[in-house]
Amino acid sequence: DAGITQSPRHKVTETGTPVTLRCHQTENHRYMYWYRQDPGHGLRLIHYSYGVKDTDKGEVSDGYSVSRSKTEDFLLTLESATSSQTSVYFCAISPYSNQPQHFGDGTRLSIL
């Protein structure tokens, strides 16, 4: 299995608080992705990275920011969490574009 770890695995927080989710990989893959998954919507891309300090927006990037200062870490930040951001967040990695994406176990985030 691809070495990919998400933390925390579960988090409950209040509206208006900042939240940071971490994705850590040990595969030295170039590409990293953040998705959210909600019932009826499948997986939706939030942001992705194609190298250190190289990031771009996905379908649903509003309200989210990312950073990648090292190959192995990709951080997703909700600057001021809202209830609509309650979701399961998945990180994925791949060595190159057009290669399989391997997913982490997900973070279940609840915003009250």
Add this chain to the structure above:
Amino acid sequence: QQPVQSPQAVILREGEDAVINCSSSKALYSVHWYRQKHGEAPVFLMILLKGGEQKGHEKISASFNEKKQQSSLYLTASQLSYSGTYFCGTEFHGSSNTGKLIFGQGTTLQVKP
């Protein structure tokens, strides 16, 4: 832009076959297929690139018709372990070097004994 998967849900008996379709309104560069079991992460099944190739994985295969902008996933002689939700992820022309996937809403497959 989200591809449309059909059917939304299907129930099978062990040993039966199923087909899941994924259709796009935009020109596709590639199609990825993933399976997700309840409470788990999606797991990669296969990638199909433009050219209409067909790929196989155990008793699961898929085709990609670039002209029709659609892909189909074929599950033959289904097993209980095939149960889960199947997602297609589409990569469009113009974003072919980014790995950006737009996923369909999923097809839930339940295989009964």
